[in-house]
Amino acid sequence: MGNRNLTLDCMYVALVIVLVLPSACLTAQAQSDVNFTSKDTFAIPASNGSISFAANGTYTTASLDNDFWTFVNLQLDNLQRLKKLEVFAQNSNITILAYTTFDTRFRGFRGALFSYTVEGQGKQTFNIGVPLEPGEWSVLLGDEFKGQGDGWNVSPDATVTVTDAKSNVTIWYFGFPESFNPDASQPFYVEHSIAIATATALAITIIFALAVKRKTQNASGKNTLATTHMRMHWRRNQAGGTRS
């Protein structure tokens, strides 16, 4: 009994280790980063602008070139690391609230979100390093979604310039994967292959189940028949025995 429990306990411990180990590996990243707080300001004197963050965070390097602040490996508290962020602000002070880039589903599909508040009516330019692929940009200025050219613009190198921001700004980007084209005409069986496969699986399962059911019924029928024969035989013997 003791051995059995030991074996089971070992297996449970092994499973827990398998579950927890990757988490431990994830947290074991040593980085040599510079800390900053939400009170720190990154000024752009030539453009009369400044940049600050809504939360504390870290970066590997931060440099001011051509009036653009470039942050490498920026990470705000509770947010992911951003490989590179380039920011420019003219006649305005901006506070970066949140950002994210995501790479989900299928290879090639990417998206990004960037959110900030602004004081002063000026111009802000951002490049958060989203890939150059066909995509869709949405910009929320205050409470209103604005179309491209209506207070904001995006250049071919995925740099977004906002010129009409008064309070909060949120920028969304959704990149379409190259392979995704729902309108492309494909043969019916390719376009609906999963539904066809499901229908086929369902049909096969039902046919198989019916076959099993029939076989089981036949077997139980034979058993019942055999039992009836045996009972009749036994009764006949009993009757014969009594008679003799």
Place this chain on the structure above:
Amino acid sequence: MIWENSSVLVLSIFLTIALVGIFAILKRERDKTRRVSTLRLFIQIIATVAVFMGLLLGPFNTPLWAPLGPAPRDRLIGSDLLGYQFPDGISVPILACYYASGRTVTCPIWQIQAYIFPFWDYARGYTVFYSTSGLEKIFIAVGLVAVMSIVLGRFFCGWLCPFGLYMDLMTRVRKAFGKRHLNLSDKRNEAIGQFRYIIIAVFIILSVIFGSYAIFGTQLILGTAPGGPLGTEAGIVSNINEPFCLVCPMRPLCVLVLSALGYMDFSYITQITYGPFWITGSYLTSINLAVLIAITVLSLAYRRFWCRICPLGGLTALFSTFTPFKHIALTRLHKDEQKCTKCGVCKRVCPTQATDVYEKKGGDVTESRCMLCARCVEMCPYEDALSLKVAGKTVMKSRNWL
């Protein structure tokens, strides 16, 4: 790091542990009244780890949705294998959110609601691309559940569901304190069982009402017209896209487990909310938490309490214990009338208080409350009186352990 590029290695280790474990239990467990239970517990743990496989397979540190942290989701077979037609993962009738599994497997209840609305006729939703219509996706989800239910029935509930494991753990906690469980009266238990179908009906009706604009082109209630950058968010709809998920007790459990293990940032729970937290949030709501706490307390007193009212269990039962499916379902509990002495052990040990196994004379005694956990088979002291059959073949039968 070896874990980063060695999904095959992780899977191999996992499968080895699973097979060795099952073999060891079958070989070494001598107590006939514990053998199936021990095996079941082990398989439940294995299944739960498998569902949470998204935590085990790389690549890691891929930037994803920020609050989720660098978890390896969305690169698993579910999303890659089924492509744009069905990218949310294979519908498996177990209560487990896709948060943990990387949408390799996904709760069909979420899928059905989401495909009624908000993804009825949209090519994109929640950063996922779809090339199929809502109706087609619903057909796939329901079709997969039907196939699995016909083959294994509520075996999923008894042996594979992670929330079932949680329910069993609550039973173990109670036993650790030396307390006896409570029983509902048969009448009340049956009434609670019917409640599952009311829940199914309610969430489907609500999903149709919320999705009325997408489906019929008219809003049955205001604020349900899709919009926003995703084309799926608008007004109240943001908060109640999937009505059942707002009350599902498994969702907070998944999120809390992921947060506790460090795979999900806690800000995922606290920050990403639409509206006040006490009303509703995106991933965790106060309603969810309240239901989880209530179910936890109730399951400390009553065995497998949630499983008696689980709509997913009800859905599985629809495809395995109701006409016409009950005539073809492959996994059945069978009773031999001649060998049964009506001792009542089967009725007493049943965690969901199913009664057919005791009350029916013989033959197929599977009913909608039966989770095919085989506890009755294990505890029945009469040789061959009860058996679990798959496709007509006996895979487990009662033994004389007295």
